[in-house]
Amino acid sequence: MIERSELLKDMKTLLVPERFKDFTVNGLQVEGQDRVTRIMSGVTASQDLLDEAVAWQADMVLVHHGYFWKNEPVAITGMKQRRIATLLAHGINLVAWHLPLDAHATLGNNVLLAHRMDWQVQGVLDGEMGQGLLYHGAMTSCSQQALAERLHQRLDRKPLMISGHDRPIERLAWCTGGAQDMIIDAAEAGMDAFVSGEISERTTHLAREMGITYYAAGHHATERDGIRALGEWLAQRHDIEHRFVDIDNPV
Structure with a gap:
């Protein structure tokens, strides 16, 4: 007690x-x-x-x-x-x-999502929304579909994928929960993919027009x-x- x-x-x-x-x-x-x-x-x-x-x-x-x-x-x-x-x-x-x-360096949702997915954390992108919430890193190069399948397997939830290009995924950014609008900062930083929890109607067009693949992996699941x-x-x-x-x- x-x-x-x-x-x-x-x-x-x-x-x-x-x-x-x-x-x-x-x-x-x-x-x-x-x-x-x-x-x-x-x-x-x-x-x-x-x-x-x-x-x-x-x-x-x-x-x-x-x-x-x-x-x-x-x-x-x-x-x-x-x-x-x-x-x-x-x-x-x-x-x-x-x-x-979300932001904590050892117990936070973002760093623990990286551990679950075997992503290498390389830093934080403090763009327009800031506050140390937008993590970025690297992963073993794979196809866009392979990353979708891995998210499904590790999180027990099938993600919604919006493809913005035809390259393999190597560099990615992520922020758990309802952070779909951070896709702009991720794209401007040259990421191949951005992973968050939810998706909005505008997210589809942002992904396609900015050339970044988006994964809505579940607010709760992430x-x-x-x-x-x-x-x-x-x-x-x-x-x-x-x-x-x-x-x-x-x-």
């Missing part, structure tokens, strides 16, 4: 949220009991994840996608009310880390590893229980 305040202090020191201009609240979002024995982690603080936390008697839910996003309605009604009521009724803390977790790694880091550091729950999401 450990004090919530100590866990929050450790995570803040590790992830340095003040470095980021985010559009949500990083850190503690809903306060529960003061002491923590069990942490459940998951990608999104959905009702399904909260129900799992209640059943497991977790003291803290640790997620990448929490609540209180910029420009969303502030009233706590409907789905938001039911979720927060669940947390409050059972004294469960909700802690969320968004951009700071962001499972970071939050699980953070939960494991806390469990090992403080000798507490941790369980990662993967709530299926095809997006």
Whole structure:
């Protein structure tokens, strides 16, 4: 058992949220009991994840996608009310880390996607969107279709591929989640491919006209590893229980 305040202090020191201009609240979002024995982690603080936390008697839910996003309605009604009521009724803390977790150099979604895919990280492209989120690197040369198949195999989700050229893939950039518009920075840096989670209508035309192949590999699928790694880091550091729950999401 450990004090919530100590866990929050450790995570803040590790992830340095003040470095980021985010559009949500990083850190503690809903306060529960003061002491923590069990942490459940998951990608999104959905009702399904909260129900799992209640059943497991977790003291803290640790997620990448929490609540209180910029420009969303502030009233706590409907789905938001039911979720927060669940947390409050059972004294469960909700802690969320968004951009700071994407960017972290060892536990972040971007670096862990590279490890999962056997990509060599060579640096970060801080283009228009910046904030240390757009990683780039190299991989063993392969066809565009071969990379699509590898993404499917490693992430257990078939990606949507938009081909922008007929070259093999050797140099690529990536940013997990909903970062499809970073394709512009990736193309301008001369990358053969860009990998993210989602796709917009405009992404197709950008890929074709800028000569870069795009892979929409799944918002959820590309962001499972970071939050699980953070939960494991806390469990090992403080000798507490941790369980990662993967709530299926095809997006």
